[in-house]
Structures are given as C-alpha cells and as structure tokens.
Amino acid sequence: MPMDSKDKQKPEFHRFVKSFSFATEGLIHAIKRERNLQIHLVISVFVVGLSFYLNITKMEWSIIIILIGGMLSLELMNTAMERVVDLVTKEYHPLAKAAKDVAAAAVLVFALISVVVGIIIFSGYITSL
C-alpha cells in the first residue's frame, strides 16, 4: 500500500512523543530522588508567587523565568552526571570526584548568579513597599 505524506510523518511524530515521555520519566525520577532539586522547586514557587505579588514587569518576568528554567535544567544535568559516574564506578576515584564536584560547581555558579539577579530585581520593589 502506498504511503502518503501523513504516513511518512507518523514514525517521526511517534519518536517525538516517545522522547518527550522519556524526558518526563527523567524529570519525575529526579524530582522524586533529588533533595536539591526539590528545594529549588520550592524556591521557584516562592519566587513566582513573589513576582505576582510585586507585579514585576514583562522584562523582569522573562529574566526570572530564564533563571528558574536554567537552574532546574542545570540541576537535572547534575543529576544525570551523578548517575553516569555511579554507573561507571562504585569505588572511590579522583576522576569520579572531579566529575561530580565540577557538575555541582556549575549548579552553584548559576545559583549564586540567580540570587544576585534576584536581589537586583526585587530589592527596588521591597524597599518601596
């Protein structure tokens, strides 16, 4: 039976939906097991609530959303790095330590920058309350 253009697109779309569901599985796995990610999610909810309360501008919302998304994405990459290192070795290894510590440092750098930007955005609103 000849395939029309809709049929050809089907496997592509199926693969797209599947990869989306694998990504969702990864997200659920990390949220269930990673305490730091849970803490970041709670802080994110608080920041979004504060942003609504203070009625921040569209530009400020954009920055806050990029920071929250970046922070959560980095946490997920850090979790992935931890899993790969644990898969490679259960023994103490200086390279395993370096890999985990550098990944954690990436999260720390972004978290510190997010705090500084958060202070810049919110301090003006809070002092004028």
Ligand SMILES: Nc1ncnc2c1ncn2[C@@H]1O[C@H](COP(=O)(O)OP(=O)(O)OP(=O)(O)O)[C@@H](O)[C@H]1O
């Ligand atoms: N195989 C290893 N060899 C050497 N050092 C390791 C190894 N596994 C972990 N470490 C060290 O211990 C620290 C904590 O490791 P762990 O796997 O508990 O990660 P974590 O950052 O505590 O993760 P979580 O966010 O899940 O609590 C790492 O940052 C690293 O310095």
